[in-house]
Amino acid sequence: MNAPAPHHPQIAPPLWLLAELTYRCPLHCPFCYNPVDYANDRTELSTEQWTDVMRQARRLGAAQLGFSGGEPLLRDDLEELVGEGRRLGFYTNLITSGIGLTEARLARMKDLGLDHIQLSFQDSTREMNDFLSSTKTFDRKARVARLIKQYDYPMVLNVVLHRFNLDHVERIIEMALEMGVEYLELANTQYYGWALVNRAQLMPTREQVARAEAAVNAIRARIGNRMRILFVVPDYFEERPKACMNGWGSVFLGIAPDGTALPCHAARTLPGIAFPNVRDTSVQDIWYASDAFNRYRGDAWMKDPCRTCDDKARDVGGCRCQAYALTGDAANADPVCAKSARHGELQTIVLHAQRAQADTVWQPAQTIVFRSDANSRKAGAA
DSSP states (O other), X not given: OOXXXXXXXXXXXXXXXXXXOOSOXXXXXXXXXXXXXXXXXXXXXXXXXXXXXXXXXHHHTOOEEEEESSXXXXXXXXXXXXXXXXXXXXXXXXXEOOTTOOHHHHHHHHHHTOOEEEEEXXXXXXXXXXXXXXXXXXXXXXXXXXXXXXXXXXXXXXXXXXXXXXGGHHHHHHHHHHHTOSEEEEEEOOOSHHHHXXXXXXXXXXXXXXXXXXXXXXXXXXHGGGXXXXXXXXXXXXXXXXXXXXSTTTSEXXXXXXXXXXXXXXGGGSTTOOOOBTTTSOHHHHHHHOHHHHTXXXXXXXXXXXXXXXXXXXXXXXXXXXXXXXXXXXXXXXXXXXXXXXXXXXXXXXXXXXXXXXXXXXXXXXXXXXXXXXXXXXXXXX
8 A cells, every 4th residue: 555645644545435426317306415517517437447546546445435426327337337346345335216226237236246235215105205306216216125125235225304304204214114124324404515505495493303303213212123223413403513524535535427536525615626636646646645635634724613622533623515605614613513603693594494484384486496417497396
């Protein structure tokens, strides 16, 4: 393994390589993590370029490899990349909507050594699942879930939670139990990308979050070890920030479809940072030497209250992208933190959502902006 750059001798190698193979996707979810302007650049790395990235990252010490998007199944070379990842010794994970996963493709990836599949649903009912994805896909997803069990994969299900499905959490868990899910991730919406565009429509009330969490805890007590449930509370409702990505440039290396290297999914929303590209920079130099990956490592960049906070080694100041989205300065404390001078502004956003949704009924003027492969489109609330 190559040595770290001299000016950062303590930098550990990346552990998790996320290959965002494409931003193309058959779904059009209003909380999509794709960049809101992604349609302006359809460039994608070739099979050979992705293979080279994987080899470089493995030499540095990366151990887990995720294939994501968009929808990675839209890449015809997915099976080839899965096989190469396995050959290199990665633990391989397919993160998918399931659309496009036929039995033939699944059988092939099983033979090639794919370790893990994470399947997403939008809700427990056909009507809401299909509305939120702007597609008729619920039944197709259910068939894929059965195939995953048939091919003896650990059944991992992800459901993004928000105003429109938080009150369905018990039904979502029952659906997961019926499917034989071993691990259910209930990921409350975090407001980046398209979710930030749609924040006013997606944000739940504090009471909804509390009810859902209580329901999850009650079901956990009832079902025991039958299924593990992870309930991720939305940041906006917290008093202390999470250590986003375990720290900027700490364990996570994301490669966007065009080859741009990112320390987190949303990093390209930050202005003034020239993110390197694997087309012209080695993975080693990206990880150890680039300004982009060193920008928020350690604590030298921190302002007060983070700089003098006893918790800075634990939460590393929170999320840089969230700090920028809410304050206009990525070096500010994440406003989720009660110690932030801007925490009150975040509470006001939550309170405004509470008041706007007091009657729990959509107003005719409300719209959701759905992510689209062409142009954004709006749907009237129904």
